[in-house]
Amino acid sequence: MAAALDPGGIHRHHRRIPAPEFAVIDAPDLVLARYRDPALMAEAPMNPVLQSILSHRSCRAFLPTPIPPATLAAIIAAASSAATSSNLQAWSLMVVEDPARKARLAALAGGQKHIVQSPTFLVWLADLARLDTIAGQNQESVTGIDYLELFMVALIDAALAAQNAVVALESLGLGAVYIGALRNRPEQVAAELGLPKRVFAAFGLAIGVPDPAAASGIKPRLPPGVVVHREQYDPTIDPATLAAYDARMSAFQQEQAMPDERWSQRAINRVRGPASLSGRHRMREALGALGFELK
Numbered sequence: 001m002a003a004a005l006d007p008g009g010i011h012r013h014h015r016r017i018p019a020p021e022f023a024v025i026d027a028p029d030l031v032l033a034r035y036r037d038p039a040l041m042a043e044a045p046m047n048p049v050l051q052s053i054l055s056h057r058s059c060r061a062f063l064p065t066p067i068p069p070a071t072l073a074a075i076i077a078a079a080s081s082a083a084t085s086s087n088l089q090a091w092s093l094m095v096v097e098d099p100a101r102k103a104r105l106a107a108l109a110g111g112q113k114h115i116v117q118s119p120t121f122l123v124w125l126a127d128l129a130r131l132d133t134i135a136g137q138n139q140e141s142v143t144g145i146d147y148l149e150l151f152m153v154a155l156i157d158a159a160l161a162a163q164n165a166v167v168a169l170e171s172l173g174l175g176a177v178y179i180g181a182l183r184n185r186p187e188q189v190a191a192e193l194g195l196p197k198r199v200f201a202a203f204g205l206a207i208g209v210p211d212p213a214a215a216s217g218i219k220p221r222l223p224p225g226v227v228v229h230r231e232q233y234d235p236t237i238d239p240a241t242l243a244a245y246d247a248r249m250s251a252f253q254q255e256q257a258m259p260d261e262r263w264s265q266r267a268i269n270r271v272r273g274p275a276s277l278s279g280r281h282r283m284r285e286a287l288g289a290l291g292f293e294l295k
């Protein structure tokens with residue numbers, strides 16, 4: 001029993017997966033990498049969990065190496081370990097490994113090649129159908145699931161489970177990228193995955209062994225001074241602070257040989273209007289078609 005619970009035991013069976021890169025990066029350097037501001041290189045407490053979380057970067061290039069079943073099982077157990085509203089566990093997971101299905105899903109999600117390239121594509125589901133089924137098996141009917149609140153519960157549960165999975169798989173040296181573009185065509189994705197009424201594919205997650213030839217860097221984030229409020233919300237944003245962040249993001253984009261567009265301009269463009277939502281401006285209608293009343 002003890003052996004089954006020993007995380008070292010899980011790892012021992014999968015030596016083929018390379019050691020996480022964070023093992024060689026000093027802890028203060030990770031905080032510096034996240035904010036690119038020496039002033040924020042605090043004497044933060046540090047441990048392997050924080051080192052792994054601070055080392056996060058989305059991975060968009062994978063080796064064909066399959067994910068061993070025991071590793072996937074550990075990742076799923078980590079997902080299941082996330083807190084869940086009222087212990088309702090209103091999320092489900094779809095594991096997609098059929099190359100033809102991955103290709104069809106990639107086509108529905110803006111043709112993102114990393115979906116096809118990843119050996120395992122996970123789709124995180126906001127699932128209110130299970131509660132409906134359980135009620136039916138108890139000769140009861142439930143209408144609480146028809147409210148927006150329960151949709152939010154299911155969506156939050158799915159997101160928390162997914163992020164626990166990401167933390168777990170990155171700690172094992174694997175990489176992942178979320179795929180929000182799976183919401184571009186919700187009805188078609190639901191049909192492809194055979195989803196019943198009241199199950200929504202919230203987002204995908206392409207996972208696999210990162211291709212070392214396409215290693216990406218740690219993307220800087222907005223400083224705590226912009227993101228963190230104390231006691232009451234402060235709506236002001238210091239233009240100089242924002243300009244400094246734009247400059248850090250520009251430096252990052254150049255280092256990654258990616259197009260250098262100001263972060264704030266890119267963010268504005270992303271939310272400019274319905275046309276910039278990649279088809280997702282009709283989400284309310286799509287959710288209705290998928291059986292969510294959102295009362």
Ligand SMILES: Cc1cc2nc3c(=O)[nH]c(=O)nc-3n(C[C@H](O)[C@H](O)[C@H](O)COP(=O)(O)O)c2cc1C
Pocket residue numbers: 056057058059060112177178179180181182203218219
């Ligand atoms: C819910 C969600 C959806 C996302 N969708 C996509 C996507 O469709 N395609 C993609 O390449 N990256 C996607 N991303 C990854 C973000 O672009 C990425 O997390 C962000 O740029 C920060 O970079 P980092 O994760 O490397 O730190 C998504 C991230 C989240 C959280």
